[in-house]
Amino acid sequence: MSVRHWLPLLAAGPLLVGLGLLLASPPAKRAAEPAPAFELPRLDAAGTLASRGLAGRPWVLNVWASWCEPCRREHPTLMRLSREGPAPLYGLAHRDAAADALAWLHGQGDPYRAVAVDADGRAAAVFGVRGLPQTLLIGADGRVRWRHVGPLDDGILERELKPLLAALQSEARP
Helix, strand or coil: CCCHHHHHHHHHHHHHHHHHHHHCHHHHCCCCECCCCCCEEECCCCCCCHHHHHHCCEEEEHHHHCCCCHHHHHHHHHHHHHHCCCCCCEEEECCCCCCCCCCCCHCCCCCCCCEEEEECHHHHHHHCCCCCCCCEECCCCCCEEEEEEECCHHHHHHHHHHHHHHHHHHHCCC
């Protein structure tokens, strides 16, 4: 094979490497992207949970499911965050049967101010969720300021999330 056949691959190589690095970089390290607008049914059947009602103050979204073992491991940390956190915690029940999610929360404790139902997984996909559990911090400006893939633990809560929440409190509109 001549060099002429390899030239397109050699020319595209740096572009492909750059694109790969961008896609592989953790979302938390990228610039804050706008959080998608949503309106979803609530798990407790008390209407809907809509992003427009959360605007103007920082909030935390935790994407979880009752069938997710890592979600079960992070639950004590979420209970602590709910008690001690300076911002409200909302849940997104991902591809979970409502009865299973409700039973699990009744048995383990419910750390969420409200839980939205994402029965088909579309809402999580719009948020860029690639695995469970996933936790996002949304600023008062409606931008995703922090994202953590995997179970939260007390160390991550203290080192990362709580300091960011405290810093973002100054952005909240009265």
